[in-house]
Amino acid sequence: MQIHVVQAGESLYSIANTYGTTYSAINTANELDNPNQLVVGQSLVIPIVGQFYFVQPGDSLYTIAQRFGLSVQQLANINNISPGANLPVGFRLYIPETEEPVIETNAYVEPIGDTVSETLVNSAQKNAPFLTYLAPFNYRATRTGELVAPPLDNFAAIAENNQATLMLVVSNLEEGAFSAELGQILVTVDAVQNTLLDNIINTAQQVGFRDVHFDFEYLPPANREDYNNFLRKAKERLSAAGLLMSTALAPKTSAEQEGEWYEAHDYAAHGEIADFVVLMTYEWGYSGGPAMAVSPIGPVREVVEYALTEMPANKIMLGQNLYGYDWTLPYVAGGEYAKALSPQQAIILARDQNVAIQYDQEAQAPFFFYTDAEGKRHEVWFEDARSIQAKFDLIKELNLRGISYWKLGLAFPQNWLLLEDNFEIRKRG
Numbered sequence: 347m348q349i350h351v352v353q354a355g356e357s358l359y360s361i362a363n364t365y366g367t368t369y370s371a372i373n374t375a376n377e378l379d380n381p382n383q384l385v386v387g388q389s390l391v392i393p394i395v396g397q398f399y400f401v402q403p404g405d406s407l408y409t410i411a412q413r414f415g416l417s418v419q420q421l422a423n424i425n426n427i428s429p430g431a432n433l434p435v436g437f438r439l440y441i442p443e444t445e446e447p448v449i450e451t452n453a454y455v456e457p458i459g460d461t462v463s464e465t466l467v468n469s470a471q472k473n474a475p476f477l478t479y480l481a482p483f484n485y486r487a488t489r490t491g492e493l494v495a496p497p498l499d500n501f502a503a504i505a506e507n508n509q510a511t512l513m514l515v516v517s518n519l520e521e522g523a524f525s526a527e528l529g530q531i532l533v534t535v536d537a538v539q540n541t542l543l544d545n546i547i548n549t550a551q552q553v554g555f556r557d558v559h560f561d562f563e564y565l566p567p568a569n570r571e572d573y574n575n576f577l578r579k580a581k582e583r584l585s586a587a588g589l590l591m592s593t594a595l596a597p598k599t600s601a602e603q604e605g606e607w608y609e610a611h612d613y614a615a616h617g618e619i620a621d622f623v624v625l626m627t628y629e630w631g632y633s634g635g636p637a638m639a640v641s642p643i644g645p646v647r648e649v650v651e652y653a654l655t656e657m658p659a660n661k662i663m664l665g666q667n668l669y670g671y672d673w674t675l676p677y678v679a680g681g682e683y684a685k686a687l688s689p690q691q692a693i694i695l696a697r698d699q700n701v702a703i704q705y706d707q708e709a710q711a712p713f714f715f716y717t718d719a720e721g722k723r724h725e726v727w728f729e730d731a732r733s734i735q736a737k738f739d740l741i742k743e744l745n746l747r748g749i750s751y752w753k754l755g756l757a758f759p760q761n762w763l764l765l766e767d768n769f770e771i772r773k774r775g
Contacts, residue, residue, distance in 0.1 A: 347391060347392070347393065347394065347397060347763060347764060347767035348365055348391070348392035348394055348397040348398060349389055349390070349391060349392070349397075349731045349732060349735060349764075350364075350365070350389070350390045350391075350392050351387060351388070351389050351390075351705075351732070352384045352385060352386055352388045352390065353386065354386050356384065357382070357384070358372055358373060358378075358381050358382070358384065361390065361392070365394055365398060366394070367392060367393065367394055369381070371393050372390060372392060372393070375390075375391055375392075375393045375759070375763055376390050376391060376759060376760060377690070377757065379690075380697070383697055385696045385697045385703055386702040386703070387696075387702045387703030387705065387712070387714070388696070388703055388730075389712070389730040389731040389732050389760070390731070390760075391731050391759075391760045391763045391764060393763065395442075395443060396441055396442045396443045397440075397441050398438050398439065398440055398441065399414070399438070399439045399441050400436055400437070400438055400439075401433045401434065401435055401436060401437040401438075401439065402435065403435055405433060405435075406433070407421060407422060407427075407429060407430075407431065410439065414441050414444070415444055416441075421439065424440055424441075424442060425439050425440055446768065446769050446770045447745075447770070448770045448771075448772050449741065449746070449747065449748035449749065449769045449770075449771065449772065450479070450622075450663065450747055450748035450771070450772050450774075451476060451477050451478050451479070451748050451749055451751070451765070451769075451771055452477065452478060452479035452481055452513060452624065452663060452748070452749075452750040453473060453477055453480060453481065453750070453751040453753065453754050454481045454482075454483045454515070454750070454751065454752050455469070455470055455480065455483065455501065455754040455755065456483040456484075456496075456753050456755075457482070457496050457497045457499070459497075460497055461497055461499075462497050462498070462499035462501075465755050466499075466754060466755045467499055467500070467504075469754040469755045469756075470501060470504050470754055471504055473754060473762060474504050474505060474508035474510050475508050476762050476765055476766060476771055477508070477510045477771070478510065478748065478771060478772050478773060478774055479510060479511045479512070479557060479750075479774075480501060480504065480505045480510045480511070480512055480513065481512075481513035481515050481559060482496050482498055482501050482512075482513075482515065483496065483515050483517075483753065484496060484515040484517045484519065484561065485514060485515060485516050485546075485549070486517055486518075486519050486520065487516055487517065487518060487528070487532055487542055488528075489528055489531050489538070490538060490541065491532075491537070491538040491539065491540070491541030491542035491544075491545060492541070492545060493516070493542070493545045493546065493549055495549070498553070502553055502554050505554075509774075510773070510774075511556045511557055511774040512554055512555045512556060512557075513555065513556075513557045513558075513559045513592070514546065514549065514550050514553075514555035514557065514558045514559065515559045515561055516542075516546060516558065516559065517561045517562065517563075518532060518561075518562045518563065518564075518565070524562075524563040525564075526564050526565060526566050529562050529563075529564065529565040529566070529569070529573075529610075530565065530566055530569050530572075532562065532576070533562070533565065533569050533572040533573045533575075533576040534569065534572050539576060539579060539580075543579070543580060543583045543584075546558055546580075546584075547583065547584070547587045547589070550587070550589055551587070555589070556588075556590060556774065557589065557590040557591070557592055558580070558584050558589055558591050558592070559591075559592045559593065559594065559624075560577065560580070560591070560592075560594070561593070561594040562593075562610075563596070563607065564606050564607060565610035565611075566610065567606070567609035567610055569610055570609060570610045570612055571612075573610050573611075573612070574612055574615040574616075574619070577591075577593065577615070577616065577619045577620065578619055581619050581620070590621045590622075591619075591620055591621055592620050592621055592622045592623060592624065593616050593620045593623050593624070594623070594624045594626055595611050595613060595616060595623050595624065595625055595626065595653075596608045596611050596626055597625060597626055597627050597628075597645075597646075597649040597665075598611065598613060598649065598652060598653075599648045599649055599652045600652060601613065601614070601656070613652070613653055613656035613657060614656040617653075617656050617657020617658070617661055618657070620661070621661070622660075622661045622662070622747055623653075623657070623661055623662060623663065624663045624750040625653060625662060625663065625665050626665045627641055627645075627646045627649050627650070627665040627666070628640050628666065628667040628752065629641075629667070630642055630645055631671060631727050632671070632684075633671055633684040633685075633686065634680075634683055634684075635677075636673075637671070637673040637675070637677060637684070637725040637727060638709070638727060639706065639709040639710075639713070639727050639733075640667045640669070640670060640671065640711070640728075640729070641665075641666065641667055641729075641733075641737070642706075642709035642710065642711060643709060643710040643711075643733075643736050643737070643740070644708065646664070646737070646740070647740060650662065650664065650740065650744060650746070651744075654744065659744055659745045659746050660746075660747050661747060662746045662747050663746065663747050663748045663749060663750040664737060664741055664746055664748070664749050664750065665749075665750050665752060666734070666737055666749050666750065666751050666752070667729065667751075667752055668688070668729065668751050668752065668753060668754070668756045668758050668761065669686050669687065669689075669728070669729070669756050670686070670687055670688075670689065670692050670726060670727050670728025670729060671684035671685065671686055671687070671726070671727060671728075672684055672685045672687055672692075672695070672724055672725075672726045673724065673725045673726070674722050674724055675722070675723040675724060675725055676723075686756075687726070687728065688756035688757045688758060689728050689729050689730055689756070689757070689758045689760070689761075690757040690758065690759070692714075692728035695716070695726065696714050696716070696726070699714075699716035699717075701714050701715065701716050702714065703730075710732065710733050711727055711728075711729070711733045712727070712729070712730045712732070712733060713725065713726060713727045713728075714726050729758065729761070730760065731760040734758075734760065734761050734764055734765075735764055735768075737749070738764065738765070738768045738769070741769075742768070748769075748772075749765075
């Protein structure tokens with residue numbers, strides 16, 4: 347699989363010719379709404395076996411071979427050149443496919459209101475083949491230990507038909523926000539915990555959930571050990587019922603990190619107790635904050651590297667956003683919220699505004715600016731094939747358990763193509 351960044355003057359026909367494929371194949375793979383109007387800086391996934399590498403200044407056959415996990419002799423033989431050849435800049439080398447590591451994948455799906463939209467159903471059906479877990483978000487725990495279910499439509503059937511495991515997500519959401527007061531009750535009152543765990547197990551058995559996922563956020567820092575003890579109790583009950591248990595963790599970089607989102611999340615304890623965890627490694631750029639990459643690779647790496655000091659790599663799932671944001675400038679704290687948009691919508695917006703897409707090498711994320719009809723300046727950050735490949739490379743480098751997406755319903759076809767190209771997906775269903 348090849349990632350190509352559109353340059354000025356290129357067309358889908360010329361790009362297809364470069365890689366020995368067809369206009370139709372590239373168009374279909376990238377689900378282009380207008381294939382004859384590409385955006386400069388737009389990344390495309392080229393559906394070919396293996397990939398081509400174009401020699402850059404300073405490259406040698408040795409450094410290129412190292413980069414792709416090949417020997418110099420292998421690379422030379424594949425490309426019918428001498429191992430000692432001097433390679434001119436721009437020379438095209440073919441890089442064959444390599445063995446795919448096995449990972450697990452999860453995707454949350456969040457119905458809004460009392461019904462499941464057709465968009466969400468279609469997205470779940472389309473992407474379930476790439477998933478180990480499908481996680482309807484969410485069952486809300488009450489102050490008496492009851493569970494308020496989300497609309498499920500046919501998610502259970504979609505999961506079963508695609509050998510995906512249903513994940514039962516339990517949260518301390520109350521009236522649309524994570525409640526510290528509710529969370530405190532859930533992790534400190536034995537009678538409520540017993541009722542809650544009874545209801546979780548009954549629901550899992552009735553619906554077909556096989557993993558129970560606790561997403562308790564903004565717990566009071568004083569309840570850190572209470573949460574740990576609740577998880578120990580839950581793990582014992584859930585294991586006896588034949589269920590896995592996982593948790594969602596705020597993106598910390600140290601055990602002493604302060605802040606109401608972080609302090610009650612004990613990485614070492616979760617790593618010991620849970621079968622696996624999901625690191626919420628996104629929202630550095632968020633709707634109410636200043637414009638920046640949603641999941642810049644540097645901060646993401648820092649969180650993972652800290653997590654690895656507290657738990658084994660095979661328990662860590664990297665959190666990944668499937669969306670970006672459009673901020674109106676200048677940023678004013680407490681002012682207008684950024685608008686969420688899918689990667690496909692971001693590309694269409696750049697095309698409609700006739701602006702090129704830029705790429706931040708440090709953050710490993712695409713962005714662009716535009717001015718709207720009212721004369722207001724905007725800054726847009728989103729995800730593309732390059733940014734998601736950077737996360738896949740991190741997963742492979744650090745041998746992580748896998749990746750967890752927030753959330754389905756936002757079009758990003760390049761992600762799924764590259765996911766399948768980079769990894770073999772473990773199925774538990």
